Amino acid sequence: MRIFNDIGQYLIMLRGMISRPENAKMYWKEFIHQCSEIGIGSLGIVAIISIFMGAVSTVQTAYQLVSPLIPLSVIAQVVRDTVILEFAPTLVCIVLAGVVGSKIASELGNMRVSEQIDALEIMGINTKTYLVLPKIIAALVVIPMLVVIAGVLGIWGGRLAGSLTNIIPPSTYDQGLLESFSEYNVIFALYKAYSFAFIISSIPAYFGYYVKGGALEIGRASTKAVVVSCIMILCADYLLAALLL
Amino acid sequence: MIEVKDIKKSFGDKTVIHDVSAIMQTGQCNLIIGTSGSGKTVLMKCMVGLFEPDQGEVLYSGESFTKMNRSDKTEIRKQIGMLFQGSALFDSLTVQENVMFPLNMFTNWSYKKKLERVNEVLDRVNLKDTNKKFPAELSGGMKKRVGIARAIVLNPKYLFCDEPNSGLDPQTSLVIDKLINEITREFNITTVVNTHDMNSVMEIGNYILYMYQGHKEWEGSNKEIIFSKNQRLNEFIFASEFLKDAKEMRMLEERGRIPNDRNIDDLIK
Ligand SMILES: Nc1ncnc2c1ncn2[C@@H]1O[C@H](COP(=O)(O)OP(=O)(O)OP(=O)(O)O)[C@@H](O)[C@H]1O
Ligand SMILES: [Mg+2]
Numbered sequence: 001m002r003i004f005n006d007i008g009q010y011l012i013m014l015r016g017m018i019s020r021p022e023n024a025k026m027y028w029k030e031f032i033h034q035c036s037e038i039g040i041g042s043l044g045i046v047a048i049i050s051i052f053m054g055a056v057s058t059v060q061t062a063y064q065l066v067s068p069l070i071p072l073s074v075i076a077q078v079v080r081d082t083v084i085l086e087f088a089p090t091l092v093c094i095v096l097a098g099v100v101g102s103k104i105a106s107e108l109g110n111m112r113v114s115e116q117i118d119a120l121e122i123m124g125i126n127t128k129t130y131l132v133l134p135k136i137i138a139a140l141v142v143i144p145m146l147v148v149i150a151g152v153l154g155i156w157g158g159r160l161a162g163s164l165t166n167i168i169p170p171s172t173y174d175q176g177l178l179e180s181f182s183e184y185n186v187i188f189a190l191y192k193a194y195s196f197a198f199i200i201s202s203i204p205a206y207f208g209y210y211v212k213g214g215a216l217e218i219g220r221a222s223t224k225a226v227v228v229s230c231i232m233i234l235c236a237d238y239l240l241a242a243l244l245l
Numbered sequence: 246m247i248e249v250k251d252i253k254k255s256f257g258d259k260t261v262i263h264d265v266s267a268i269m270q271t272g273q274c275n276l277i278i279g280t281s282g283s284g285k286t287v288l289m290k291c292m293v294g295l296f297e298p299d300q301g302e303v304l305y306s307g308e309s310f311t312k313m314n315r316s317d318k319t320e321i322r323k324q325i326g327m328l329f330q331g332s333a334l335f336d337s338l339t340v341q342e343n344v345m346f347p348l349n350m351f352t353n354w355s356y357k358k359k360l361e362r363v364n365e366v367l368d369r370v371n372l373k374d375t376n377k378k379f380p381a382e383l384s385g386g387m388k389k390r391v392g393i394a395r396a397i398v399l400n401p402k403y404l405f406c407d408e409p410n411s412g413l414d415p416q417t418s419l420v421i422d423k424l425i426n427e428i429t430r431e432f433n434i435t436t437v438v439n440t441h442d443m444n445s446v447m448e449i450g451n452y453i454l455y456m457y458q459g460h461k462e463w464e465g466s467n468k469e470i471i472f473s474k475n476q477r478l479n480e481f482i483f484a485s486e487f488l489k490d491a492k493e494m495r496m497l498e499e500r501g502r503i504p505n506d507r508n509i510d511d512l513i514k
Contacts, residue, residue, distance in 0.1 A: 023350050115333035118295050123347055124322035126315075 010206045016128040017136075031134040038135070038201075039142030042099045043149075046092055050150035053087045054079060054157030062167040072168045076176025079158040081185060088151035089189045090237050093196035096143060097229040101204035104135055105225035108208030109218035117209070132205045139201035140194060147193040151186075188244055195236050203229045246271050247403065247435055251301035252291050261287050264301070265461045267454050271435045274426055274449040278440055279456035280481060285439040286330055286407055288456065292437065293325060293405055294318060305403065321403075323351060326396030330407040330439075332388040334380040334395070340367070341376040344394045351399060366394040369424055371417070386413040393421065397428060404429065404436045410445060422448045443482060446470065455481065471495075 021027040057079045065074060108131060111117045120127045155177065162168035168176075204225035211221045247269040254262040261284050269275035277285045290296040292303050294310060302311035305321050313321070334343050341363055348359045367373065370390040380388055393409060406425060410418035426449045429436040440446065446453060450467035455478050463478045470482065471492060483489040 026350055110336075114336070115329045115331055116335055118290075119327070119329060119333040119335075121295065122293055122322055122325055122327045123350065124319045124325075125350060126319075 006206075009210065010202075013128055013132065013206055013209060014202065016126070017133045019126050019129045021129060022125055027130065027134060030130065031138055034134045034138035035142050037103070038100050038138050039146065041103075042096055042146065045095060045099060046146050046150050047153055049092060049095055050083075050088065050153040051157035051160070053091060054083055054154035054159075055161030057082055057087070057154075058158035058161045058167060059165060062162075071176075072172050073176030073179060075162070075168050076158070076173040077179055080155055080177050080181070083154035083158070084151050084185045084189050088154055089147050089192035089196060090233065092147055092150045093143065093193070093200060093233055094230055096146070096196075097200050097204075097233060098226050100139065100143075101200050101226045101229045102222040103204075104201060105204035105208035105222035106218055108132075108205060109211040109221050112209060112211045113214055113218060128209070132202075132209060135205055136198065136201040139197040143197035143200065144190055144193040147189060151189065188240075191244065192237065192240055195240060196233050199229055199232045199236060203232060246306055247275075247292065247437070248304040248307075249288075249292060249301070250304065252288065252298045252303070253300040254287055254291055254296060254298050261459050262291065262298070263459045265454075265456070265459075266301075267461065267464065269435055269437055269452060272430060272433045273451035274429055274436045274438055275452040275454070276438050276440055276446060276450045277454045277456060278446060278450075278481070279462075280441065283456040284459040285456055289405055289407055289437065289439055293322075293327060323399075324402040325405065326399065326401035326403070327405040328389070328392040328396045328407060328409055330411075332380070332385075332392040334388055334391055336380045338379075339376065340372070340378050340380070340383070340391050343380070343391060344398050347395065347399045362398060363394075366398050367391075369397075369428075370394045371420060386417060389413060390417075390421070393424070400432055402434060404434050406436070406438045408439050408441075410440070410442055415444065418442060418444060419448070425449065443488075446482075457481075 058075060061075045061078045065078075108117075111131070117127050117131070120130065159170055159173045162173050163170050204222070207221040207225035207228070208218075211217050249265060249267045249269070252262055252265045253260065265288060267275075277288060279285050287296060291298045294303075298311065302309045304310065308321075310318065310321055334340075335346065338346065341360075344363045344366060345359055348354060348362060352359070354362075364376075367376070370393050372387065372390050372394065375383065375387065375391075380391070383391065389409060389412065393406065396404060396406070404425070409425060410421050413421060422445045425436060425438065428434060438445070438449070447467050447470075450470070453463075453465055453467060453470055454461060455463040455475075457477050463473060463475045465473065470478070473479065483492055
């Protein structure tokens with residue numbers, strides 16, 4: 001029963017979010033602030049993860065493709081497609097669910113518990129619009145950017161690992177990247193990125209916004225937010241693949 | 246004027262406010278007093294709409310706030326300033342930004358004008374040179390005062406203060422009480438204050454509502470309160486032996502039982 005309650009309240013929160021800003025300038029400021037929190041704040045971790053996952057895919061693909069009949073450039077193709085289709089959007093977003101999701105949930109949870117949300121309400125500010133909407137929009141703007149960066153860095157990481165371990169020379173790798181490239185994969189990755197961005201921002205916002213109790217509950221809410229976001233990302237991942245591929 | 250009509254509020258099966266009614270006049274300080282846990286905060290939150298009362302309504306200048314739609318409520322809320330029991334300062338903002346926040350949101354004044362106003366109200370609550378500090382760097386009493394500054398910065402028509410001087414020393418308490426009283430009269434505000442500080446009660450209590458376990462037990466003014474015959478109220482006011490003795494002395498004096506040259510000062514010895 002609890003889950004229906006949660007879903008209902010989540011939808012009510014999303015609906016309550018749509019209202020006219022009291023002061024466009026303040027909302028813009030909040031939006032930019034969130035873009036920098038979410039985007040710049042997770043750039044480092046995204047870069048590290050993507051370089052390593054590209055590198056690992058190169059090494060492992062080479063390990064699996066033992067047959068001398070298969071040209072080396074295939075490794076580049078495989079790395080390119082797995083990075084673009086799965087690693088860059090899904091893996092990065094799961095990590096972001098942890099980084100960004102827990103930040104959003106604990107920030108809002110703390111504001112709820114220390115009555116800062118009530119203080120805003122009393123001033124006549126729609127807190128759903130002021131606190132939640134900028135986070136979701138910021139996530140929708142910057143997370144796809146992060147995914148694109150992750151894709152580029154992942155492929156580059158694969159190239160680096162290939163040349164460092166002498167598996168595949170950079171020129172062959174570059175040539176392989178251009179073979180049978182489908183633009184649709186990139187578009188599909190962006191669909192995923194947008195869906196995941198919405199999940200990563202709205203679900204933790206829900207758990208944080210409706211926290212009841214004290215500091216302990218903030219911790220619980222942010223853990224729950226991350227777990228639920230991750231599960232939702234994987235469900236959405238499967239669903240999108242089944243529908244769009 | 247704020248009218249509270251038959252407000253009832255429960256959490257689960259525990260009723261916290263039982264059919265409380267009150268009329269709070271404009272231009273004076275209306276106090277809600279009572280022991281810890283008697284329901285003062287919950288009543289105040291029902292009045293401003295942070296809690297939805299289960300029954301009854303609250304009227305602001307004759308209009309039912311409880312039944313209003315969201316946009317009308319917002320209009321009323323823009324005229325409300327509130328100090329929370331835990332101050333509720335935005336902890337990502339400095340003192341100056343906290344106090345300036347309502348101005349940023351609801352005025353299009355120039356930065357210079359906003360800053361002037363911020364410094365003016367910070368000055369009134371006796372806070373100087375704290376503009377650039379964050380709430381985490383302030384003492385509890387300083388946070389309270391920043392909270393008051395933020396509540397009055399937009400010149401509200403209705404001012405709610407949840408225990409403005411708990412955690413303050415008697416001297417600062419008095420300054421805060423005086424400040425609340427002054428601005429209430431100066432700007433003709435309807436002020437509601439939750440307190441259990443008897444000094445404030447005697448100092449500024451034009452109207453006093455005494456809550457006992459969620460019930461309205463007594464109402465009246467600070468002139469009447471010490472002569473009240475209400476048992477529970479007396480237990481609350483005269484919790485200290487000293488005050489009890491002082492009261493007896495006063496009563497005896499009035500009846501002419503003791504010579505006038507003995508006064509309250511003798512009791513202290
Ligand atoms: N959100 C809530 N959920 C459940 N019960 C609550 C809630 N808020 C308050 N109560 C209960 O309502 C009663 C009154 O609480 P309230 O905070 O109004 O007391 P108070 O008079 O403000 O006390 P104090 O002087 O200590 O601030 C308490 O018994 C408390 O347990
Ligand atoms: Mg209280």
